Amino acid sequence: MGFLDIRNVTKAYGNVQVLHEVDIEVEEGEFLVLVGPSGCGKSTLLNMIAGLESITSGDIAIRGRPMNGVHPSKRNIAMVFQSYALYPNMTVAQNITFGLEMHGVPKSERDKALAEVAKLLQIDHLLARKPGQLSGGQRQRVAMGRALVRNPDVFLFDEPLSNLDAKLRVDMRTEIKKLHQKLKTTIVYVTHDQIEAMTLSTRIAVMFKGYVQQLGTPKEIYDQPANLFVATFMGSPAMNILPATVVTENGAAHAEITDAEGAPRRLRFSQQAMAQWAGRKVLLGIRPEAITDPEGADRKSGNIQQLRNRVTVTEPAGSDTFVTMTLSGKDVIARMRADANVVPAQVFDFAINMDKAVAFDPETEARILA
Template sequence: MASLIIDNVKKSFGSTDILKGISMDIQDGEFIILVGPSGCGKSTLMNCIAGLEEVTSGQIRIDDHDITHVMPKDRDIAMVFQSYALYPNMNVYKNIAFGLEIRKLPKDEIDAEVQRVAKLLQIEHLLKRKPGQLSGGQRQRVAMGRALARHPKIYLFDEPLSNLDAKLRVEMRTEIKKLHQRLGTTIVYVTHDQIEAMTLANRIAVMKDGHVQQFGTPQEVYDNPANLFVAGFMGSPAMNFIEVDVVEHQGTPCVALEVSGTLHHLPIPEQEQTIRQRVGERVILGIRPEQITHVVPYAEDQPNMVKFDGKVDVVEPTGADTLVLVNMNGQEVNCRVHPTEAVPPGDTMTFLMNMGKAVFFDIKTENRI
């Protein structure tokens, strides 16, 4: 296990800047996920950590040891690729043992290590098979086994689940989480799947255009996004964004919201002092679908709760919940309700909105206010 420091790392290919000054302090034993859309630079950053790409400037340190220009084989890092990169002519045993044989470990030590890893990943019965005889999930376990057998300081996972079907992805996600809990290793993991990021990470680095937009715990990133991009990228369905005017109503600052033809004045929480000082300005109100729901009696009288009626335009059952779309300030807004509470499209429903969970963004800068 080891800490990893990424200090103002930049990477350019010719005149094209891919990484534009990335800095992160990753603690010993943390599970860090780099998440973002295709082309944001997350895989390039991973390759720079592994030594597969030379950084243009900046520094990478493992346990305060500068590895910026160290050869990949000397960094004590193991990487699991999206393609698994298994040797097709070797059986599973040989694939796992290959790195240990290269290091010229004694045969009995190699065998003990292969058996340990196979038991950990529950692939003992596959050791004599070749990769072509394995399913996608089994190949993924073998690729992980090959990395685990080395006992490196840091593990790098580059979209290891992207080739699996939806059900297997969920199962392997759980396996990776269990693995980290058992081993307590430092892991840096790349994905474009924000569900993967939320469920696996200790901390998430949300990337866009070669910059880290926000670096925090899954709950911090979800509840307190730094800007519109982070708020829209994390969460499924995405956060609702509604342009609203900050007005004064009965001597109190609030935001004006028109729902199905009726104007409502929503309270601004006490902690949002900056918004309360923006009377006369237009801002973006961000609120998660689960914070606009059906009326729950015990929640109705809590602070910052607002009750209003709205005409339902669309109903989307998802199983455990139902999403209903309602027009607010001329925009379609997602609300998450219990399936038994949803009404047919065209009918009016009473909603409860938790303004205590609302966040506000500047229209011009798109940053959190």
């Protein structure tokens, strides 16, 4: 049993089911991120943990205590909303301590908790201001302070950074991670941003169409995606997906694809068990960073395959250069070093790390476990 247990939870509005038998155990001190596109059910699940939405079937428990039917105020959770939800007529100090005051906490204890949280979040100098006098990042810190001051069992974050500009999002992401590492709190965090999910979490639940597609660590999700949706949703740029046919050559399994000229080319799989798929179609998945120039290839890999192909587009991006080529009729992106000497229309020797390649069943879209 976990610290927060979500057992076979479903949610339906009339005949429309929006969550399907969600089953997640969250251990104490974990940072679980629910990630997926809009409408996948992640915010609905968060609201059910908070008690803002009823459970159609299944159970939610915190510290072994069933939460079904328990009022939100009795769950000992704290929620940080996308909109911050601050009272505009109250000062920062009043916003942070208002919940404590409503629960009858003595003023001396409120003042002590306020001082500790304000110092932790570095907002001591803002306590006398009102929300209208604060920047977006400052308002976000106040909303976090209001949650922290209560010392709840579980913190719930509902896309808290989506209203911030790009640079401030990165800064606040770092602050939230540092805060979690310092306080060891249990957090469930909702976002549609897969970079936030990868950088913040100890575990990720990737959601789509009301189902948890995969639950695992960021590394598991990234390196061993359970299906085609997870593979293409997680990662930027997205994983390259190529139609291929499995063929055997000298007893080894290869993915047969075509180059920019339409000529057949073969890439040897690292997994010998792929030979079981000989003669069948698969979808070959290769991350952009697994395709580079020979000098930039991973020296620890035991299966670097060279492929000569024509370059279509190059995109310098500061620390990296993204190079596009055509394979099996699809645009394929390679991620190379900033100083890689590659130009459009050039015929170039690409190095492909097949140790990092995965394959999917084109019918079920599930990863082939080989």
